[in-house]
Amino acid sequence: MTADEFRAALARLAAGVVLVTAHDPEDGPRGEDVGMTATSFLSVSLDPPLVMVSVRNGSRMDDLLERQPLWGVSVLAESQRHIAGRFAMKGRISDRLLFEDIPYERGKETDAPLVRGALAVLECRTEQRVPAGDHTLVIGRVLRTDTPATESGPLTYFRGRYRQLG
Numbered sequence: 174m175t176a177d178e179f180r181a182a183l184a185r186l187a188a189g190v191v192l193v194t195a196h197d198p199e200d201g202p203r204g205e206d207v208g209m210t211a212t213s214f215l216s217v218s219l220d221p222p223l224v225m226v227s228v229r230n231g232s233r234m235d236d237l238l239e240r241q242p243l244w245g246v247s248v249l250a251e252s253q254r255h256i257a258g259r260f261a262m263k264g265r266i267s268d269r270l271l272f273e274d275i276p277y278e279r280g281k282e283t284d285a286p287l288v289r290g291a292l293a294v295l296e297c298r299t300e301q302r303v304p305a306g307d308h309t310l311v312i313g314r315v316l317r318t319d320t321p322a323t324e325s326g327p328l329t330y331f332r333g334r335y336r337q338l339g
């Protein structure tokens with residue numbers, strides 16, 4: 174099996190898109206926020222409530238979550254494709270600029286930016302880190318959730334493109 178064959182098979186798994194975020198208390202005088210678009214997010218356990226995301230080793234998010242355990246997840250709505258696109262870019266511009274015109278609230282438990290208009294937001298504390306190839310499985314305990322009233326559909330990713338359901 175080639176890498177292309179591997180990618181082609183997985184591209185046929187429709188996935189919800191989330192923005193994983195965290196606040197870096199050490200980076201700069203006022204701290205900096207980091208965000209990463211992800212489709213590897215999933216629920217792991219009900220009791221205790223655990224979720225997981227697979228984070229590429231050496232990425233900005235990996236570096237931050239090695240140092241501090243608090244992070245947030247925003248489940249993106251179909252209208253938030255531009256946010257997913259922006260936070261999937263390799264970090265050439267400052268993280269602070271990436272968040273500049275995006276409405277968010279800071280998580281009560283984690284200080285992580287939680288995107289306004291997301292279908293749901295979760296705040297998590299890392300419970301376990303499992304090395305897995307060129308990624309690390311970051312398993313987090315869910316400290317708080319918020320599911321605002323909305324009729325909006327989810328942003329999904331399928332065959333290499335962002336999609337709306339239906």
Ligand SMILES: Cc1cc2nc3c(=O)[nH]c(=O)nc-3n(C[C@H](O)[C@H](O)[C@H](O)COP(=O)(O)O)c2cc1C
Pocket residue numbers: 190208209210211212213214227228229231232233234260261262263264265330
């Ligand atoms: C649809 C989509 C899903 C992604 N899912 C993940 C993921 O689950 N884990 C991950 O580490 N990177 C994922 N990425 C890539 C990251 O969003 C991107 O590489 C990262 O934000 C760049 O950070 P860096 O500049 O620190 O490498 C995904 C990208 C896209 C477009």
